[in-house]
Amino acid sequence: MRRWLWPGLTAVVTATLFVAVALLFGRSVYSRAAFGTWDPRALPTRIPYCDRTYLPGPHVNRAQIEAIGNAFGVFAFRQVGNTADGKPIFARPLPDSVRHRYSGAPLPCDMGVYLKVGADDYVAYGLSGGP
Numbered sequence: 001m002r003r004w005l006w007p008g009l010t011a012v013v014t015a016t017l018f019v020a021v022a023l024l025f026g027r028s029v030y031s032r033a034a035f036g037t038w039d040p041r042a043l044p045t046r047i048p049y050c051d052r053t054y055l056p057g058p059h060v061n062r063a064q065i066e067a068i069g070n071a072f073g074v075f076a077f078r079q080v081g082n083t084a085d086g087k088p089i090f091a092r093p094l095p096d097s098v099r100h101r102y103s104g105a106p107l108p109c110d111m112g113v114y115l116k117v118g119a120d121d122y123v124a125y126g127l128s129g130g131p
Contacts, residue, residue, distance in 0.1 A: 031084035040084035043115065047089060047125045049080060050109035054125035057112075061120045065092075068112075072098050080113065090114045090122070 032038045036045035047054045065077060072094055081089040093109040100106050114122040 027084055035083055043117070043123060044083055044125075046128070047081075047083075047113055047115065049089065049091065049113050050093065052108050053128045054113050055128045057124040057126050059117075060114070060122050060124045062122070065090075065114060065122065065124075068092075072107075083115065088116045090116060 027040050028038050031040040031044075034044075034048055037043075043056065045056065062077075075092045075094060077090055077092050079088050080091045080093065083089065091110040091113045094107060096106075098107065099109065108127055111127050113125045115125060116122050
């Protein structure tokens with residue numbers, strides 16, 4: 001009876017290891033494709049959001065983020081996504097009614113996004129390129 005246990009146990013362990021490696025590899029590939037880095041725990045070299053790309057800038061705190069305004073109004077600071085390892089991405093996006101107010105291509109959702117890396121520590125990512 002013990003002979004039958006080992007082949008089954010070996011198959012289960014092998015399948016479990018295969019699934020674990022596939023998940024880790026998939027997460028790394030997703031991180032590379034979406035955020036420009038193979039290591040999902042690293043700070044992204046870019047953040048895609050709202051059909052635009054944002055590039056890293058300085059560290060800021062929440063008070064500095066709140067002090068930034070624009071001519072369209074003050075909009076809520078809210079989470080708009082996560083990195084591959086779950087770091088939250090925040091922005092103060094323009095509502096669609098404002099983004100589509102003018103003729104031509106819609107305005108960007110926001111000029112910057114913020115990656116939360118500490119209790120009151122964010123990395124500001126600025127909009128890359130033009131319309």
